Amino acid sequence: MRKNINLVWFRNDLRVGDNPALFYAAEQGAVIGIYLEPVEQREAHDDAPCKIGFIYDSVNELRKKLNKLNIPLHSFKVKDYQQSVEKIVQLVEQYNTDGVYFNNEYPFNERNRDDELEKVLLGKGKEVKRFDGDVIIPPNSVSTGKGEPYKVFTPYKKSWIEFHKTQGISPLPIPSKQDFKIEKQHDYDFGHDYRKDLWPAGELAAQDRLKEFLPKAGYYKEHRDIPAVKGTSMLSPYLTVGAISAKQCIESLLEWYEGDQEAFYLDTWLSEIIWREFYRQIIIDNPQISYHLPFKKDAKEVWNGQHELFEKWCQAETGFPLIDAAMRQLIQTGWMHNRLRMNVAMFLNKLCLIDWREGEAFFMRHLIDGDFASNNGGWQWCSSTGADGAPYFRIMSPITQSQRFDPQGKFIRKLVPELASLNNKDIHFPTSQQRKELGYPEPIIDYKEARKAALALLS
Template identity: 45%
Template sequence: MQLIWLRSDLRQHDNTALAAAAERGPTVAVYLLSPQQWQEHDDAPCKIDFWLRNLRELSKSLGALNIPLLIRTAPHWDQAPAVLLELCRQLKIEAVHVNEEYGINESRRDAAVAETLQAEGITFHSYLDQLLFKPGSVLTKTGTYFQVFSQFRKVCYERLHRSMPSLKQAPGKQSALNIDSDPVPTTIEGFPTPGESLRALWPAGEAEARRRLNTFADAQIDYYKSERDFPAKPGTSQLSAYLAAGVISPRQCLHAALQCNQGEFESGKVGAVTWINELLWREFYKHILVGYPRVSRHRAFRPETEALAWRDAPADLAAWQEARTGLPIIDAAMRQLLETGWMHNRLRMVVAMFLTKNLLIDWREGERFFMRHLIDGDLAANNGGWQWSSSTGTDSAPYFRIFNPLSQSEKFDSEGLFIKHWLPELAGLNKNEVHNPASAGGLFGIADYPAPIVNLSASRERALTAFKNLPSRASQGVSDE
């Protein structure tokens, strides 16, 4: 008997470990509930709810193949080896199959499980699945992990030219086993169920993920480069939550993009090339997790930036978290996050730079707040994005590059449509005033909208001074490798 231990790979199609297990013989699936660990990782209630809803859909599709889905509880990952060993003994499992996960806690958990099972003569197979390239296989000429995305991408392109990752066959129907699937819980203590309006935005299941991918590839990918930065337009694929939970694979996304671009990933339709680029950014940040484990430990990628004089400003942090900074594009973006579990990618950069540069608040505060609210929360992508924006990370924005929220707002939401959707109290302002109501003098019935909590130009100078005062990399013995 084979056991597939499901984690962030909640799909039946193109699932490497599931295909490998089913090829070897009768297969049972298991999913571990680990609420204590999820809380330590700041996983959002809407994300846990999304996982459970996807598990229920997956249980049905696996059930049609006679593959039972069992649910076990290991509150903390330290308990995973004992829980899985007990299940393997009960079912007389010969081998356990998993798709690799990245991050320091995930790696330690898997190593501990493998050791415990192998001591009992149960083999442990792990497979490359949530990435196109195995971490450690895309390296610089000196054998180190890349720190600059453009160089990483170049090597990925070379590898893709040589061989394209293929899609895995979905398993066929197996003979019925005398094992019943367990019910998937609808709620987990400590993770309140989100409202119906949020859940309705993110239907569960592979069919929905494939529908989104197909719609995007058929109708929108051509406009992706030109429209992805405008938050009022439906310019993005809306697939990030499905990718994070593994309801769809990066291989499926890559193949769909190639199909609408005559098999090209470097040339042809600029929208498809740009979107494939985003898949490679996702890849890059996961490789960074493995190559530079300090980023899994809430450490800055650039060690010299640990000395930054961040402000302890709880009132400013609360205003940012609660969407009352007095800067409409920031507040509208934060309301989008709070109400939908998602934020437009351009706005993730704008609000992150505002927090870390204009408010000079530690990026880790923002990283944690995002993880606690994002339905697509992913350690690698979230950490990578926050460290890029705060100039503490890999390939990061130079510290003197600070987005001005007003000019970003005027450029990417020129008519104020996004702002007015999320801040209806500003609906009466014209398209010039809506970006900066303070300049309108409060004459337009917006008394309930706050004044800006910070002066943008003065706070920019404060941030530049803080970064200039950092000790140099050379004096700290910090190398670029």
């Protein structure tokens, strides 16, 4: 009797642990792993070269782990999502598989692609199994008392926690070793350069980073806003490509608290992971977001800033040291500290009056952890157009924020070394004479006047 064979289509779930599609496919019989790189779709979605390079190395690390389980992983080049569907159908026929298993992705284009694939395969009598491996609780698990989607984070978080408490959600184990002979594996090389010293690829590297962070988790709340301190988990690139799951992260956090649920549910890092889930639910409930429209249908869109301001922001030449340091961090490493993401976003959007979509796209073109839901959610939050967004009058001062979160200028001195000789007061906003002597540009806006203009337009 022929043994069942199923394809597992890997996408943003490049791991063997806590991978529902892989685990349940392996329970049914032999598994063939597939990864497709949609080259033109990547360009359309503004994915950064550093992110694509990180994905390629993560795929290679995944192949090593799968091969130890006697599971092959073939990678192919495709043009776009439509060709992805065609390629999977072709592979199903080529390998005479019984069906396809995959973990869901939630942006609009990705959901349409998966719905189309399911329709085609079911029409051919093939099985399709879909799972929610990218989130901790399944989408649409919680809603308001009226049965409507949440639009505000805090009540969503409360419902999320109550759901999590009652479900006993735990990560899935690594699947059993397969009785399958691996032959030649097809590999498509789509590698790009990136800071491999900062972001070693793969599941083991992600687990090591989590172990390194957990002893610091108790200090996360007070350290996470200080850019000169390594106070964040630095796991976002691994979560983006799925080298580690959010479920694995919080399970390890609970273990670190030795099962103390009260301390666990009050943890600030857990809250940030729940924000990630919230933004995924938001893009599911509001498909217009995938078409570059604001979450708030009545949001004021008054962005009329001059393009030269955007260019200066992109080039880290704003004349505001904290903003320029943050932008250089992004350009040089493919990553930016979260507090700084809010600072540079509000600076561009509200003080320079540049459309938030311009900044959103620039981030995606440079971030190694570029994630559509989280990036869009963050930019819309800062521009006051998004779900539970900052009030229109909240505009972060790049000088005050610098003084508060980088008081000795340690972060600025590292990223803007031409200012390193300044004292702890002047480094946050040098005088004109100091700028001239040190070769640092004049500010591109007058902060007080720009704030007044923004408030007048947004009120």
